[in-house]
Amino acid sequence: MHSTHLEVFAEIDGIGSASGLFLNEDLLYIIGDNSGYLNEYNIKTRTLHKIQILFDQDLLQLENIPKPLKPDFEILCQHDNKLYILGSGSTPKRNLMIEFDLKTKKIIRKDLAKTYSLLKSMSKIDDHNFNLEGAIFTGTTWLLFNRGNGTDGKNGIFKIHKADLKNIEQVSFYNFKLPNIDHVESSFTDAVLVKNEIFFIATAEDTKSTYADGEILGSFIGSINLNTLKMTFSNKISGHHKFEGIALMQQNERSTTFLLCEDRDTEELKTVIYKLVLKY
Incomplete structure (x- = not known):
């Protein structure tokens, strides 16, 4: 049995539509799905530093980028000294991947359009149901989490045995049935690897679109065994929050x-970070 305790950890001005995060000692890295910045927040001094990661001259603004143009950075994951920021792939504008080196601060951009097209083809997921929201990179293997908030409800995990996401040849896809609220199935919104256990979060949102938002019915936390990719438990943690990012503390x-x-789906540049304690 598991129990959960949820509380506010920090309120941060200057960040909107938070969708992914990673904690490295005192530095909390936060990405927003409509922003061209990687946010670095010091949890001790409560100071915010913005790192520009988009340099597209066609964008008139780097905060609150209009929905048709936004990169939709839904994924922030880490391995060794690098952060990986990925677009959801839910539209042709959302296929960008950013690699950010925490030590050298070097930025590498990669276009994943070809990779995403291959993922859709091999899993038989069409454009309207492809929506990546979480990722885990082990150094040799990628796990990409598709959010099943489209018409087909395609919750699942892509498993790719290759380090370079831009040049993949084979992929496996594992379907998942997630808990529901009022007959609305929840869908993956992020995941993090802790030892050999994948902890995921999922939200029940009353919509059949990967593009349009719907009524939030609640969120869950659960775990999946890394080796078997079988779910071990799930717990409801909220009845009204749309959690989109999870990081180990x-x-x-x-x-x-x-x-x-x-992600509160507003244009307000303010985000709330929550602390969730999962007790055994």
Whole structure:
């Protein structure tokens, strides 16, 4: 059995539509789905530093980029000293990947349009149901989490045995049935690897579109065994929040503590970071 405790950890001005995060000692990295910046927030000094990662001259603004043009950075994951920021692939404008080196601050851009096209083809997921919202990179293997909030409800995990996402040849897709609220199935919104356990978050949103927002019915946390890709548990953690990012904060024998970020689907440049304690 598991129990959860949710509380506000920080309120940060200057960040809107938070969709992914990663904690590195005192530095919390946060990405927004409609922004051209990577946000670096010091949890001790409560100071915010913005790192520009988009340099598209066609964009008139780098905050609150209009929906048809936004890169839809839904994914922020980490391996070694690099952060990986990925677009959802839900429209042709959302196929960009950014690699950011935490030590050298070097930025590498990659176009994943070819990769995303291959993922859709091999899994038989059409354009209207392809919507990546989470990723885990082990150094040799990628796990990409498709959010099943389209008409076909295609929740699932792409498993790719290759480090370079731009040049893949084979992929496996694993379908998942997630818990529902009022007959609305929840869908993956992010995931993080802790040892050999994948912790995921999922939201039940009353919509059949990967583009249009709907009524938020609640969110879950759960886990999946890394080796078998079988779900081990799920717990409801909220009845009204749309959590879109999860990061490990700490773990001991009795509990695991995460930080969560919420996309409130507004243009306000303010985000709330939550602390979730999962007790065993």
